[in-house]
Amino acid sequence: MADEKKQKDFQNRVEELRQKEGETKKILKNKEDEKEGPNLEKAKLTSQKPVKSKERDSSEPAESPMSPVGLDIGTTNIVVSQNRRNYIDSKRELDAFFTVPKSKFAGNILKKNDVLYFEQDELFYIFGYSAENFANMFNTNTRRTIKNGIISADEKDGLSVIQAIILSMLKKPKNSGEILCFAVPGAPFESKDSGSVVYHEECLKRSIDHMGYSPISINEGMAVVLSELGDNDYTGIGISMGGGMCNICLSYLSFPVITYSIQMAGDYIDSMVGMSVGEPATKIKSIKESNFSLSSAPKGRIDTALNIFYEDLISKLIISLERVFSSSDQMPMISRSIPIVLSGGTSMPEGCINKFETILSKYKLPIKISEIRLAEDPLNSASRGALMMAVAESEE
């Protein structure tokens, strides 16, 4: 009898230990999951889909999405990305506007010609690519809602225009509270003014919330990492060279370890070249975008000036990398070398990667670089990365 009792006690004890072991394993598994951050598996599948991107067609009506959305509101462009069954659909609209006096007659003509506009204070606010056409006709510049990457303090109606541009592409979501992830800039390098970035992010968050989405933000450089560095375990340096700023993110296993921005990019090149050769910045911009290469010897004054200010921008960007990484106490101890990926419209001229490599070789970063590569689709990679984050965050 005593033996029987002993055996029963022993079995109970074993069962107790088994249960404890199961619980410990569960706790460890949860800890592992916590370490992984957002679940990027489904997002990774999204990133493997081809991107179909285009400039937005103003006759195309806005749609109500049925799935998460990625959004990049930049100094030059606003890009909306959506996850279709077999591809990622990215639409791009110019982030610019132009005002003309309101009249019934003009209103009818604008409607007939699919010009995008809204009315406010006795004015028609024409926005997007249509604004550029109008500005060219009036031989002047468009007005911009964003300056140096941040909501412009000079334009009191900037936020209304941004809202109108987004609403012209996206209506309220089919499922209320659908996740919309939008890219935001990092705090400016060597500036104590990070308040404007906070204001920018908060204003956009409120606008998006108002549209019926659940807004989440992602650093623009981090969005580039998500979009381009899936094969490197999301470890590397993502750089978005846009219109108003360059955004930089050093990511380790999908965690943004260091993020910051420098407030100069394509607009800086246009205006410095324009001033140097006595031509309007808009003219320089269109020359730069259509037939400029950094790999051939410069021909003529504008080409030479473009070369000089591209080198100037890339040097300043690399000096910032050296200073920020060397002085940061956040720098991860990574023994292997990591890639740099360049994206954004300003990284697009032929030869940009080689130029970056040549200038980088003159500096010493506290981290080894394995390669420098160009994003697959530089104008859309931030919004694609934002879409990936939206997909990951909307997982059950």
Ligand SMILES: Nc1ncnc2c1ncn2[C@@H]1O[C@H](COP(=O)(O)OP(=O)(O)OP(=O)(O)O)[C@@H](O)[C@H]1O
């Ligand atoms: N093919 C090209 N060659 C050179 N520059 C280009 C080309 N296409 C676009 N750009 C430049 O890229 C810039 C716009 O890039 P992008 O759309 O990435 O910026 P953004 O996201 O609107 O701005 P930001 O992120 O700085 O707020 C502009 O300065 C534009 O002139």
Ligand SMILES: [Mg+2]
């Ligand atoms: Mg950008």
